[in-house]
Amino acid sequence: MVEGKQKWKAWLYLAPAIVLLLVFTVWPIINTVRMAFLEGYSGLKVAGGESFAFGVGNFVKVIKYQKFLSCLKNTVLLCVLTVPISSLLALLVAVFLNSIKWLQKPLQTIFFLPYVTNSIAIGMVFAAMFNIVGSFYGTDNEIIVTAGIINNIIEFFGGKAVNWINYGSSYAANITVMVIYIVWNALPFKILILLGGLQSINKQYYDAAKVDGTSRRRIFARITVPLLSPMLAYVVITGFIGGFKEYTSIIGIFGEAMGPADAAGRLNTMVGFIYDALSTNNQGRASAAALILFGIILVVTLINLQVSKKRVHY
Amino acid sequence: MAKETIKTMHERDISAERTRSRAVGIIAKAFCYAFLIFMALVVLFPFYWMINSSLKSLEEYRQSVPTFWPQKVLWSNYAEAFTAASLGRLFFNTAYVGIVSTILSLVITILSAFAFARLEFKGKNLLFSALLATMMIPGELFTITNYSTVTNLGWMNTYTVLIVPFLVSVFYIYLLRQNFLQIPNELYLAAKVDGTSDFKYLCKVMIPLSLPTLISITILKMMGAWNSYIWPRLVANDDAHRLITNGLRNAFTDTTGDVNYPVQMAAVALVSAPLFLVFIFLRKYIMKGVSRSGIKG
Numbered sequence: 001m002v003e004g005k006q007k008w009k010a011w012l013y014l015a016p017a018i019v020l021l022l023v024f025t026v027w028p029i030i031n032t033v034r035m036a037f038l039e040g041y042s043g044l045k046v047a048g049g050e051s052f053a054f055g056v057g058n059f060v061k062v063i064k065y066q067k068f069l070s071c072l073k074n075t076v077l078l079c080v081l082t083v084p085i086s087s088l089l090a091l092l093v094a095v096f097l098n099s100i101k102w103l104q105k106p107l108q109t110i111f112f113l114p115y116v117t118n119s120i121a122i123g124m125v126f127a128a129m130f131n132i133v134g135s136f137y138g139t140d141n142e143i144i145v146t147a148g149i150i151n152n153i154i155e156f157f158g159g160k161a162v163n164w165i166n167y168g169s170s171y172a173a174n175i176t177v178m179v180i181y182i183v184w185n186a187l188p189f190k191i192l193i194l195l196g197g198l199q200s201i202n203k204q205y206y207d208a209a210k211v212d213g214t215s216r217r218r219i220f221a222r223i224t225v226p227l228l229s230p231m232l233a234y235v236v237i238t239g240f241i242g243g244f245k246e247y248t249s250i251i252g253i254f255g256e257a258m259g260p261a262d263a264a265g266r267l268n269t270m271v272g273f274i275y276d277a278l279s280t281n282n283q284g285r286a287s288a289a290a291l292i293l294f295g296i297i298l299v300v301t302l303i304n305l306q307v308s309k310k311r312v313h314y
Numbered sequence: 315m316a317k318e319t320i321k322t323m324h325e326r327d328i329s330a331e332r333t334r335s336r337a338v339g340i341i342a343k344a345f346c347y348a349f350l351i352f353m354a355l356v357v358l359f360p361f362y363w364m365i366n367s368s369l370k371s372l373e374e375y376r377q378s379v380p381t382f383w384p385q386k387v388l389w390s391n392y393a394e395a396f397t398a399a400s401l402g403r404l405f406f407n408t409a410y411v412g413i414v415s416t417i418l419s420l421v422i423t424i425l426s427a428f429a430f431a432r433l434e435f436k437g438k439n440l441l442f443s444a445l446l447a448t449m450m451i452p453g454e455l456f457t458i459t460n461y462s463t464v465t466n467l468g469w470m471n472t473y474t475v476l477i478v479p480f481l482v483s484v485f486y487i488y489l490l491r492q493n494f495l496q497i498p499n500e501l502y503l504a505a506k507v508d509g510t511s512d513f514k515y516l517c518k519v520m521i522p523l524s525l526p527t528l529i530s531i532t533i534l535k536m537m538g539a540w541n542s543y544i545w546p547r548l549v550a551n552d553d554a555h556r557l558i559t560n561g562l563r564n565a566f567t568d569t570t571g572d573v574n575y576p577v578q579m580a581a582v583a584l585v586s587a588p589l590f591l592v593f594i595f596l597r598k599y600i601m602k603g604v605s606r607s608g609i610k611g
Contacts, residue, residue, distance in 0.1 A: 009512065010433035017426040020482045025448055028459035035458070043462055093353055096346045103347075110354045112601060113361070116593040118541050120559050121582045124566065125364045128575050133376060145376040149363060152380050184357065192605050216342065245452060248543050255567055274454050275544065283458055290455045297452060 032287045041284030058288035067265070068289065071273040078178060078269070079243035086183040087236055090190030095224065097191070098198040108195065115188035123252015126181045130164035130253075165253065167261040174260065174267055182249055186242070190235045197231030198224070233308035237301055244297050247271040270296075364586075368392070368579035375576050388576070395581035399565035401558075407473075408558040412539030415477040416532050423486045423531065428516050430487065431494035432502060442491075445484045457545065464549055471552045476545070480538075486531050493527045494520055530603030533596055540589060558585055 011018075035041045036059070038052035045052075062068050093111060097104060114122070133146045146152070151161035163169040164177050205227070209219050225232070246269050250258055259266035268276070270293050277286035367375060368391055369384045396402065429435075430442055460479050469475040497520060505515045521528070539557070546557045556564070562585050566578045593600060 007435050010429045010435035010438075013425045013429035013433065016422045017482045017487065020422070020478070021445070021448075021484075023463065024460055024479045025456060025482070027463070028456040029448070029451065031459040031462075032455050043465075089353070093350065096350050100343070100346060100350070103350075107350055107354055109597065110357055112597075113590075113593075114357060115604065116537070116589045116600065117586055118559055118562075118589065120541075120543055120563050121585045122360060122364075124562075124578060124582050125360045128367060128573070128579060129360065129363055131573070133573070133575070146378050146380065149380055184360070187357070189604065192601060196605055245454070251543070251563065255563070271454055271544075274458070275548070278458055278461060279548065283462065286458050287455075290452070290458060294452055294455060298450070 032290060035283050036287035036291050038284055041287070042281050043283050044281045052284070058284045059292070062285055062288045062292065067268070068273055070266070071268045071270050074175075074267055075244055075246060075269045077175060078182060078246050079240060081175070081179045082182045082186060083236060083239040083243055085179065086186040086190055087232070087239060089183065090187050090194055090235065091228075091232070093187070093191050094194035094198055095220070097195055108191075111191050112188045114185055115192075117185075119185060119248045120252040122185075123181060123249055126177070126184075127165060127253045130177050132161070132163060132166050165260055169260045171263075171266065174254075177253060178250060178267065181253060182243075182246065185249060186239065190239070193231050193235050194228065197228050201227045229308070229312040233304070233312050237304045237308075240300050240304060241297055244293065244300070245271050247275075364579050364583055367575050368395075368577075368583050370576050372574060372576055391576045391580040392584065395577045395584060398577060399561055399581050400553075401561070401581065401584055403553070404556060404558045404561035407555055408539055411473060411476045411557065412536045414473070415481060415539060416535045418477065419481045419483065419486070419535055420528060420531065422481055423483065423490055424516070424521065424528075426482075427487050427490035427494055428512075428520065430491045432520075433512070446488065449484050449488075457548070461548055469549070471550050471555055473550075473555060475549045476539075476555065476557065479545075483535075486535075489531065490524060490527055493524045497523055526599065526602070529596070529599045533592065533600050534603050536592070537589065 037054055037056065039055045039057040041052050041058070097107060097111070129149050130151075131148050132151065133148065147155070147161045148164075150164065155161055162173055164173050201224070205223050206219065209223060214222075250267050250269065250272070254260070254267060257264040258268045258272055270289065274286050274289045274293070277283075277289060366383060369387045369389070370381070370391075371384075371386065371388050374381060374385060430438065464470065464475045464479065469478075501519060502515060505519065510518075541559060542557060543559045543563070546555075547560050550556065551560060551564075562581060565581065566573070
């Protein structure tokens, strides 16, 4: 713009970033795709001097793998359950927060708190809340000392204690605990975004509706939701992307076993599958699974964008 | 006569309508507050339970009827947790990795954001779009190859392996570039006329003007070090370099069964405390940074 000397100077400014990006971002993209298409690629076998045939064997193997299907099922189930629940709850909280003055700031801070937590650490707190202390194998002669605070609360209201995460707990109970934890964890970000969106809606729309005597429900459905729809779409799309990468929240509650004591690995997810393959030196399988995950995220995001194109009012 | 009746009837209608809508308003407000306070309690409950449990004796925790505040407050759980999980070492490692990677990352981000915002060179827009495109790819895809790369470089179980691979964040470059672009070009040209060098202009004008964004980046980066789990577990899970989250998970492997929860909860509280302190003092920057980033850590 000002002088020609700048041309090489710009690259000087960019040099550190570009070098690191080439090594840790660009090369991985190329190499991961390469490893995914080399049959049975493994770091150990490379060291042994083996070479690999080109093909789609890794993908076929991954898709046929029973464990992978279970991981895919868990991931999709958690996504489909948590994204709508957390988005709806966040919408309600944001709309209500926006309509009050007294206590608005303190409540807003409280609702943001779960964001500044370590998902493993707080997962351990949730595990403590749901755990039946003293139950190891679910046999009759065990001395159960306390059923855990959540079961205490359920019993207080006249319900029956549930085996949430201990030995012999049901899949449905495990998933319920995970959904509660993930929703709890996902709320702050969604509330923050939606409340920001609500506060930027022009007050004139509401004044005009008031003059016309429009009912609250109609105002919500015809003004708030349409004007908030870009934020809603954003929250849902990022929710799905994050949901497909669910992993650490399960480690937080169930530990590295990824399931109750009698069914280790039952709650494993796609990301967990990739890391399991990686830590057993099956890079080919890990790469293929990562590409499948990328493909799924891409397709879901495109569908989301397509749907929001029709529904979102900008 | 008839006219008057109609008028009073009309007034009565209006006042009835007013009281009705006021009543509806009050009920709606009450419902609103009831819902929000209920949700706030749900959000706060795990924190409360963490602190409550961390101060109990094991006997008290194991009572079949829970107590909602410890009968005898037992601070010794915290001391026990600190030594049991060797939290001192973990805190040091995490702080070291967090601080070094934040400083280096800020330098790299500032330099490249400046190049993209103010300097002219061939292929600038193409390069920038290519960088943005990499943001779509899930991190797991990079991790697989990076794992082999750092093994080949001999970086296993070092601080380097925890710092270097994540120094460049395309998102931070993007965020800062947007901020730099808002600074009027006239300032730059004026500085050029005065013979100020690019680098001096960057240090004296652009950095001070973008301080809020830089603070947001710093906090998010530090939170990232504090919360990272997957990568450190893969590449640096030895006693000398282990980070806090891995240390916590390793020290308390049992989640179900008969766990010594008071000590475990004390450890969790100690690990969570720094994040809360940062949040209390820098709430504004965190919330601003998060609302623009949409990423955790």
